[in-house]
Amino acid sequence: xxxxxxxERSRLLVQPAIAAAxxxxxxxxxxxxxxxxxWTEADGSPSSAGSGKGLRPALAVLxxxxxxxxxxxxxxxxVATELVHNFSLVHDDIIDGDTVRxxxxxVWSAFGVEDAIISGxxxxxxxYQLLLDEPTAExxxxxxRLTAATAAMIAGQAADMAFDDVTxxxxxxxxxxxxxxxxALIGYSASVGAVLAGAAGxxxxxxxxYGRELGLAFQAVDDVLGIWGDPAVTxxxxxNDLRERKKSMPVAIVLSGHxxxxxxxxxxxxxxxxxxDADVGRAAAIIEAAGxxxxxxxxxxxxxxxxxxSVADVGLVxxxxxxxxxxxxxxxxxxx
Amino acid sequence: xxxxxxxERSRLLVQPAIAAAxxxxxxxxxxxxxxxxxWTEADGSPSSAGSGKGLRPALAVLxxxxxxxxxxxxxxxxVATELVHNFSLVHDDIIDGDTVRxxxxxVWSAFGVEDAIISGxxxxxxxYQLLLDEPTAExxxxxxRLTAATAAMIAGQAADMAFDDVTxxxxxxxxxxxxxxxxALIGYSASVGAVLAGAAGxxxxxxxxYGRELGLAFQAVDDVLGIWGDPAVTxxxxxNDLRERKKSMPVAIVLSGHxxxxxxxxxxxxxxxxxxDADVGRAAAIIEAAGxxxxxxxxxxxxxxxxxxSVADVGLVxxxxxxxxxxxxxxxxxxx
Numbered sequence: 001x002x003x004x005x006x007x008e009r010s011r012l013l014v015q016p017a018i019a020a021a022x023x024x025x026x027x028x029x030x031x032x033x034x035x036x037x038x039w040t041e042a043d044g045s046p047s048s049a050g051s052g053k054g055l056r057p058a059l060a061v062l063x064x065x066x067x068x069x070x071x072x073x074x075x076x077x078x079v080a081t082e083l084v085h086n087f088s089l090v091h092d093d094i095i096d097g098d099t100v101r102x103x104x105x106x107v108w109s110a111f112g113v114e115d116a117i118i119s120g121x122x123x124x125x126x127x128y129q130l131l132l133d134e135p136t137a138e139x140x141x142x143x144x145r146l147t148a149a150t151a152a153m154i155a156g157q158a159a160d161m162a163f164d165d166v167t168x169x170x171x172x173x174x175x176x177x178x179x180x181x182x183x184a185l186i187g188y189s190a191s192v193g194a195v196l197a198g199a200a201g202x203x204x205x206x207x208x209x210y211g212r213e214l215g216l217a218f219q220a221v222d223d224v225l226g227i228w229g230d231p232a233v234t235x236x237x238x239x240n241d242l243r244e245r246k247k248s249m250p251v252a253i254v255l256s257g258h259x260x261x262x263x264x265x266x267x268x269x270x271x272x273x274x275x276x277d278a279d280v281g282r283a284a285a286i287i288e289a290a291g292x293x294x295x296x297x298x299x300x301x302x303x304x305x306x307x308x309x310s311v312a313d314v315g316l317v318x319x320x321x322x323x324x325x326x327x328x329x330x331x332x333x334x335x336x
Numbered sequence: 337x338x339x340x341x342x343x344e345r346s347r348l349l350v351q352p353a354i355a356a357a358x359x360x361x362x363x364x365x366x367x368x369x370x371x372x373x374x375w376t377e378a379d380g381s382p383s384s385a386g387s388g389k390g391l392r393p394a395l396a397v398l399x400x401x402x403x404x405x406x407x408x409x410x411x412x413x414x415v416a417t418e419l420v421h422n423f424s425l426v427h428d429d430i431i432d433g434d435t436v437r438x439x440x441x442x443v444w445s446a447f448g449v450e451d452a453i454i455s456g457x458x459x460x461x462x463x464y465q466l467l468l469d470e471p472t473a474e475x476x477x478x479x480x481r482l483t484a485a486t487a488a489m490i491a492g493q494a495a496d497m498a499f500d501d502v503t504x505x506x507x508x509x510x511x512x513x514x515x516x517x518x519x520a521l522i523g524y525s526a527s528v529g530a531v532l533a534g535a536a537g538x539x540x541x542x543x544x545x546y547g548r549e550l551g552l553a554f555q556a557v558d559d560v561l562g563i564w565g566d567p568a569v570t571x572x573x574x575x576n577d578l579r580e581r582k583k584s585m586p587v588a589i590v591l592s593g594h595x596x597x598x599x600x601x602x603x604x605x606x607x608x609x610x611x612x613d614a615d616v617g618r619a620a621a622i623i624e625a626a627g628x629x630x631x632x633x634x635x636x637x638x639x640x641x642x643x644x645x646s647v648a649d650v651g652l653v654x655x656x657x658x659x660x661x662x663x664x665x666x667x668x669x670x671x672x
Contacts, residue, residue: 025491026491026494026495026518028491028494028495028497028498029490029491029494041573081413087457091453091454091457094449094450094453095450095453095454113430114430114497115428115497116430117431118490118493118494118497119429120428120457121423121427121456121457121490122458122490122491122494124457124460124461125460125483125486125487125490126487128464128479128483129483129484129487132476132479132483133480135476135477135480140468140476141471143464143468143479144468144469144471147468148462148465151458151461151462151465152459154363154365154454154457154460155364155365155462156460157361157454158365158454158458159362160362161364161450161451161454162364180479194568216374243513265338278464288666
């Protein structure tokens with residue numbers, strides 16, 4: 001089955017359960033949450049904005065199928081993952097000052113910082129509530145693993161924020177941060193279906209490793225798109241990551257070169273006040289010329305290969321592995 | 337044992353475990369967290385500021401002793417409660433715009449809103465991580481109950497925020513909000529030791545009811561102190577709740593009277609811009625003259641009595657019940 005079909009199939013399976021979970025919130029929390037998921041407009045009227053790619057639910061569903069269980073086994077884990085992922089988006093948008101996500105105003109810019117904080121808190125807590133509603137051994141294991149993945153995600157975001165004040169960020173530091181910030185929860189997604197199916201440790205570990213590596217590939221692609229992506233596709237302003245002076249992979253690669261390109265890029269990041277379109281364009285050109293873009297693309301391919309290796313020949317169900325491979329390629333080769 | 341001694345004894349038992357839990361966070365998250373708990377200054381140097389009364393840990397410890405278990409049984413539950421309580425304080429201070437707590441700058445005003453958001457998220461998650469580290473049946477039960485108590489707490493905070501835009505708040509609506517915002521987590525604290533000891537449902541329920549009622553009594557006292565408390569004792573500016581136009585119990589009682597006092601108080605709350613000291617003083621005088629203070633004190637006594645009734649004659653350990661009664665009186669009769 002091709003990747004878009006896998007995403008669509010998982011969405012149909014998981015989306016109603018996410019909606020049911022969010023409906024458990026009181027009205028004050030439900031409104032910004034439903035808006036964030038793209039189901040409603042800020043005034044509560046229906047919206048067809050949509051909820052993003054649905055990569056994590058698809059990985060959860062495939063991870064159940066990869067150990068011979070029905071995809072439906074993964075649903076509580078898929079929902080919990082989406083709740084944690086989306087709580088982090090709502091809070092990160094405040095932290096990063098991002099006003100636009102998925103072509104729409106972010107929750108804080110539509111509802112205010114206060115409502116965005118409390119709605120994110122509610123989604124975070126709901127993830128654990130949902131998993132522990134019926135505390136079977138498998139669900140408890142899924143909840144326990146979620147505490148670790150979420151702790152890593154939060155630590156990664158904190159490290160990312162700290163990068164603003166540090167000059168010596170290289171690719172290694174950047175990858176370590178992104179392994180926590182993005183890789184941990186994608187690794188969780190890609191194994192939680194197997195955990196809920198009570199699968200053997202070797203299979204859970206292989207799927208989690210696949211997800212962690214895919215997460216890094218995904219993040220490398222995201223970092224490229226954050227500079228050179230088409231705003232019509234990414235839903236964010238062109239050169240957004242540069243405008244925010246993020247030390248993403250392409251930037252870290254160039255800055256750690258300690259050469260003329262590093263100096264020029266450092267000078268732009270050190271400018272007072274907001275960066276102009278011309279500054280952003282110049283920074284992008286410096287990074288591209290210094291090989292920051294090519295090396296980030298190469299990094300994406302490296303981690304994609306590692307992801308595919310993780311699920312080869314470990315005794316997982318063949319058809320599901322084919323889907324996992326397709327999905328990984330789809331995610332890590334988009335838009336190049 | 338007198339209440340201050342019970343608080344001190346529990347603090348000695350629980351505080352090191354809280355510190356050990358917070359030490360699991362990465363340095364970026366540890367610094368604002370340790371500052372918030374009063375262990376360090378903002379620059380990381382040691383502080384003797386202290387961490388508040390420690391009511392919740394003391395309740396947790398007594399709830400274990402009340403079912404015949406050692407107080408130490410309660411420790412993971414006491415720590416989880418403190419982590420959730422303090423995550424909510426860090427986030428609520430941003431939401432309410434409060435710059436001072438326990439005589440010190442709040443986390444967001446010392447470290448910035450961004451660090452306060454992410455540190456709160458980390459403390460929230462750590463509570464579940466800690467309980468699920470060793471997922472025994474009792475700890476899983478404690479974690480499951482924590483999801484419900486925390487969901488109620490968040491819903492209560494959301495309701496409190498929504499009160500700003502609603503005119504028809506009466507005492508009943510106010511109590512319902514405060515039962516969620518404050519009562520649920522104190523009810524959890526006052527029963528989690530019994531849950532971790534594997535106690536019978538009747539004992540857990542009695543202790544939880546005690547805690548919920550004590551929470552309402554505590555909140556009623558807090559609402560009185562929020563208007564008439566001595567800044568040297570409360571650590572907040574005089575008349576703080578009025579300045580922030582909170583619809584706390586004394587205010588809700590007067591506003592729902594639909595008489596001249598209600599109109600005068602409503603007019604002050606409707607003034608444009610910040611309220612002056614004179615406005616705040618006038619509002620306090622109106623509420624006191626209209627009986628808002630006396631009726632809130634009466635409400636505190638009512639819920640204190642209900643709390644004491646909950647733990648009487650249900651077969652709990654007598655000495656622990658004596659301590660629970662002392663502690664409830666200490667909390668609900670402070671500063672009158």
